[in-house]
Amino acid sequence: MQEQPRSIGLIDCNNFYVSCERVFRPDLLTRPVIILSNNDGCAVSRSNEAKAIGVKMGVPVFKIRDLVKDHGIEVFSSNYVLYADMSNRVMSILSEYSPIQEIYSIDESFLDLTGFSDIRERARAMYERVVRDTGIPVCVGIGPSKTLAKLSNFVAKRHPKSNGVFNINLLSPGQVNSVLTNIPTEEVWGVGRKLTASLSEFGIDTVLQLRDADIASMRKKFGVVMEKTIRELRGEACIELEEMASAKKQIINSRSFGKSVGTIEDVQDALAHFVSNAAKKLRDQHSIAGMMQVFIQTDRFRTERPQYCPSVTIPLVMPTANSMTLQKWALAGLESIFRPGYLYKKAGVILSEICDASTYQGDLFASVPEDTEIMKVLDKMNARYGKGTIKLSQDGSRQSWKMRQEKKSPEYTTNWDEIPVCV
Template sequence: MEQCIALVDCNNFFVSCERVFRPDLDGRPMVVLSSNDGCVISRSDEAKRLGIRMGEPWFKVKGLHKYRDVMAFSGNFPLYSDLSNRVKCMLADFSPVHEEYSVDESFLDLTGFDDIRERSCAIREIVRKQAGIPVCIGIGPTKTLAKLANFVAKKHPKSKGIFFYNVLDRQQKRVLLDKIPVDEVWGIGQRLSRSLRRLGIGTVCQLHDSDIKAMRARFGVPMERLVSELRGIPCIEIADISPPRKQIMSSRSFGERITKQDDLENAMAFHATKIGRQLRKQESVAGMVHVFLETDPFRKDRPQYHPYISLPLVEPTSSTVEINRYAMIGLHRIYKSGYEYRKAGVCVSELSPESLFFPDMFADSRQERIMKVMDEINGQFGNGALRLSQDDWMHRYWEPRKERMSPRYTTSWNELAVCGD
């Protein structure tokens, strides 16, 4: 039986999330901006047709007359994350085997179902009706071909948002692959694409027909797997459970330049809290804490300083209190006055499963109980309900600018949508 993999991809996801609660924005050119309202990270189809590129600095776009009607929104990531989770809960009802590939993409294994077409139509209808998010679905015998099928579903209106690679005959497949540039293949970026084009490989069909042994010798095993996947031979399995991260980082660019150590301590406490929560969520403990600061490298008229320090933990932990304590030690060691800091962050590494760690039998276990209570309260009342004293949200002068952010319709009691608004 041929494998049948579906890739479900939310269309212009961040823009679509904004439109869920603002139907008046349908049909209008829109963009969503990155941290500090810096660059374009999501575009509506209307904005794409105007020529706005992904990653384009907003300050260059907003002043141009031809973009005067473009609506811009600051990234509302709590909203996007919540809607992403809702969509993925819906997708889990359509297959017992699924993989969350990214915030807006999921793989589903539909092998063995005899109603794949009806099931795919139902996915589009239910997700649009219950979450308000439009999706496109590509279906193929491998994950790589499912990604290409999804590309076709997005680009060609006749597909109506669903494309089945599996049903094509051999000649139809060759004609299709010959029309798709090689850089649309999953995992092939600009640099690798240039190398392939120098070898005369400019389309997916040409990569499909390439000498697989020569490709492996030149580019390694990943390329061999990629070519095999294009030939319909599954080499990349669906990961039903996402593996735990090997390191966890939290960092932010500041909304304004920071010079005071107190403000940096506030930012570090925020990052330590976020990391501790993620560690406990994936049931891991960390053995090393890393702290870094950055000044603005684009301000050549200002003194530059980019310190970094690594601190081994005496005992692996997932305690927010301990991670914060080491983060503060690191900050105090590397901080220097007289600099305007643009960014700061905390990272933990040397992660291991909590179940494999045996703490000292004489160690104080109160922190473990405190963290459990902290997670329970924050789980019930929202993150930040119980937090470290240094993580003072009233004094987050360093937070990124979000001058164009929409309400957090689904994650804040004070910003819930009300009928009639």
């Protein structure tokens, strides 16, 4: 009996953020559309029409103002509440097609399809089902490793003939070679801009060349990750699916401000808000943090202004997830680094040395035990009555730093008050 190859599927939503907006605005289906990053900064999702016009991934929107005007590109702020909800719907449907699923990102999911006798039909079925039930178009790539599944997905997206589904396992060795020779190395998972350039110096420009390079010397030159990549390209599954999302080892919350601020009160207000968010994430994964970093930054693009980007690391004697404790230390840290006379554009907090809340023995001799109960109540109230129902006094009352979000669509699927009235 011949052993079946591993069949790993990678399902990727097409232009995900744009597709989410289009579900509720079918009039945009044939129009150029782009979605901006936080603070309405850069174009992070583009419809095919916008790509065709020449909107590059990640371009700052002020640099394409003329393009937007001349072609009537539809511009949206990011609506993460909507995208997260749509993502949940897509992921939940995909979970029906395999018992083993890894949700890799907001718009991507791996499925282990090994052992199914109907992989071809299964892939086609999920492809049709997701768009039917959610309105989000996807592409399905299948291969013997995650890296090849990703590459298959690239082929599915690129080749109209594939109709959105491509399985590299069904090709003869000769056919595989001809596919891989036509894909540049930069499309490989794990090969970014720098590696593409370095590889090119060694005469490696196509995926086929990379796959067939000598493993020992490539490992020496580029490290273990490169070795894994090459093995995966040869069909050896080195990177396993991770079904359970593991607890974060570091939690960052930071944001650029809508406009620069000069007073410590404004920065305090923002920082308190970021600490609240970070602490909530920490509690959500049942962790506590032993280290906190606070940083503030001036606007690095305004080079004519004086620049100042200090940070301070604060060890927490008692690791905690208590917003009040963390806020107190963060604000003390801020005092120590803040200098008047600068215009600050960004601030943030980093929680690290994270460990499980239940395993920590605690300080038996602490005079005042930490009040975790109050945090539980706060989280419950905010879950029940909406984010921000209860917050600490320092948190986000000034708003002077709030990010720009001028073109956000309604929260169609999660907020009664934002459902447009049909006419």
